[in-house]
Amino acid sequence: MNRITLFPALALALTLAACDMAPKYARPALPVPDASPQGPSYAVGEGVAIVPAETAWKDFFVDPRLARVIETALIHNRDLRVAVANVEQARAQYKARRADIFPTIGANGSATYQDTPFSQAGSGRTDIYAASVGVSAWEIDLFGRVRNLTQAAQEQYFASVENRNAAQTALIAEIANAWLAMAADQERLKIARDLEKAFGQTLDLTRARFAKGIASELEVRQAQTSYDQARSDIAQATTLVAQDQNALNLLTGTTVPADDLPTAMPEGDVTLANLPVDLPSTALLRRPDIMAAEHQLLSANANIGAARAAFFPKISLTAALGTMSLGLSNLFKSGGDTWSVAPSATLPIFDFGRNQGNLRYARATYDAMLATYEKSVQTGFREVADALARRGTMTAQLEAQTSLRDSARVGYRLSEARFRAGIDAFLTTLDAQRTLYNAEQSLLATRLTRATNMVELYRAMGGGLR
Template sequence: MSACDMAPKYVTPALPVPAGSPSGPAYPEAAPGQTAIQPADTAWRDFFTDQRLVRVIEMALANNRDLRVAMANVEQARAQYRVQRADLLPTIAGRGSATYQDMPFAQQQQPGAGAAAGASGRTDIYSASVGISAWEIDLFGRIRNLSKAALEQYFASVETRNAAQVALIAETATAWLSMAADQERLRISQDLASAFGKTLELTRARFAKGIASELDVRQAQTSYDQARSDIAEATTLVAQDQNALNLLAGSTVPAEDLPSAMPQGDVTLANLPADLPSTLLLRRPDIMSAEHQLRAANANIGAARAAFFPNISLTAAFGTLSAGLSNLFAAGSDYWSAAPSASLPIFDFGRNQGNLRYSRATYDAMLATYEGSVQTGFREVADALARRGTMTAQVEAQTSLREAALAGYRLSEARFRAGVDPFLTTLDAQRTLYNAERSLLATRLARAANMIELYRAMGGGLK
């Protein structure tokens, strides 16, 4: 009864990417003496260091509706696997029946008796049995391969759910940081609007005394109005960020867990590796899901091949039969039956051949999907590493630019008040400072988001 397996022997495809991470001037080098963490082995609660953010992520994992859908899909796949696996074993069913019939007799059966016209006889038959019906004996592995395919689909749904969790953690953390950055942007706009307002008042006073021109007043007004416009825009963005965060969290995030400004320090661990062997990409849940889909397609080929061979089934029953209900279980009333059958397709007009070709084409598609997932994962890691390699220098440059712009603004304002420089110089310094503040904020946000993306791309977020 050991079944044959008609499925091709599965071999894990070779990775269609380089063995190691790319190198070059954009990529970071490993810091000497620093022990890098392994993202896939680092729990997300340990990776994120801000406890407010940790609590928000916990809310998202508990309440997010998209994640609930992914979990429901896992349960659906598990149930489908149990249904398919049940076909390997016979279904045992009990059956009871009663037959009542009244049939006319053509003549009496006793010798010497005349025919009794219109005579009739009633017959009651009762039966009870336990048996199996049309159980397919899986000699060629058709049902076993279908069961294996259903199992791999279940495993794929589990990994898809894991991928949804990883993505949800990254999206929630990024949304939280975006709100922090917009809160900081709002503060910068308010501070600069206050400074620009004072400059506008001073310029108007100088104009009233005939020291400044109307052009100076109009130019000061433009800077002040631009800051006011940016305050309104930043206020809107903060409200929208909170709405997005509430959607990801699946509930209203408490006010004490919302960021009030961009954190000065890192909200994540910083000692992520500078490079990783490509084989570690196989731990990413999206790539694992693609491989399980590939294994399922390989098993379906075996099921399609088995359809070319005879289908052997068995129907059997054991029970009792009696002409009276009181004698149904009496001695001598038992009976049994067995009806094995076999069928071999002769002319199916290409149906089985078409199913086999479809299974092979599906495998080719799943193979391309798997290789594409590996290549996409490699690119995501490479892009995140390239961004990380230049982030430190960019933040340092933006910080220096902001300090220089602030010093230049203060000097130009002092020279303007002293009557040394025209107001246009002060106006240019104000705008330079404003742009420098916003650029530094955007760079700090990009650096924090890059750490989250690198952690996600390297397979972190499952623990």
């Protein structure tokens, strides 16, 4: 081994022999039940269910228009770009911190010119040239301080990656919900227009009957209220559709093409339906936000090791190999070799509690990260449980709302026919109109809830990123 390679080899040997003073990490026990809640609100599993964390979003969202909008958002959304930039920042910080483990090797050259009256050469002029390569004040990490700081930076980098993944999962869910909201508002606008037309016909009929003395002015006013309510709802729904489109444009970071916008609530599912209805709580560990919280916990654990190492001597090494001569032409010839080694050690004796304070801070930070991790697990469990509870009763509610709407529609047709035939008073028809209108709106709201519940369940279970 030559002298040039001596220092890196020595550095590697000392680094591998370094102590690790960080506490041994063990994943905390999950502060939630082992399995999903059971009860009348939760459905019974049937068939083969997909695993959300292993299912690509392109496979989960089956409506091609919605899939195109999501893909556009993943390219142009500014919040996601910020998350990606945060990952790059954390990666750069980790690389910079990791470099501290190894010595920085540098080259140095110098020239000294001096003129003294006591020179042996008689001329009074002496020229000294020197060149060297070596390390300066490299910390020999015997107690793992630098290595633990490096691990802490690495875990912060991993946490930023998972935060970016969590941001993508949340963005996909937000895009899907915004798209579905626009679909529901388009459907609401269609319902309001259809009922406005029907209510307008009833109003015209009532006015004609009033002109002939068959109907009262009260009946005209009652018919007018239903018609005006439909007109008001048309204006409101029109506004909501425009606002929904603005929200989609913001989320995607660009203008969504008209062909990708929904024109009504889709009749079929826009997502896969066979998500699991029960799962072990350990499945939550695959959620990006929970994984990020655990990396933060690991980073805090490594910082404890660095704080502990600060109580022990800090050993540094400065060393150089080089050559020196009285003439530039003789600089690299034999006979002028030089070397120097200057190890140093610093042991804290009285620091007025600085190191103790840093250790307490590191331990308190770990406790805070532990509580954050446990809260993330509990939040994830609650979100999955809520989504499962909503899903468990959704089928029955949707069937009931559909039957209610169908009955209200038939009742309205019958009451209108009886009113036209002069059998029933207009008040019966008015009640049937309002019942049908409310039933249409409730059914639409239920369909929207069912669709967004599938999106929320997918997100809560970790959602695929591909």
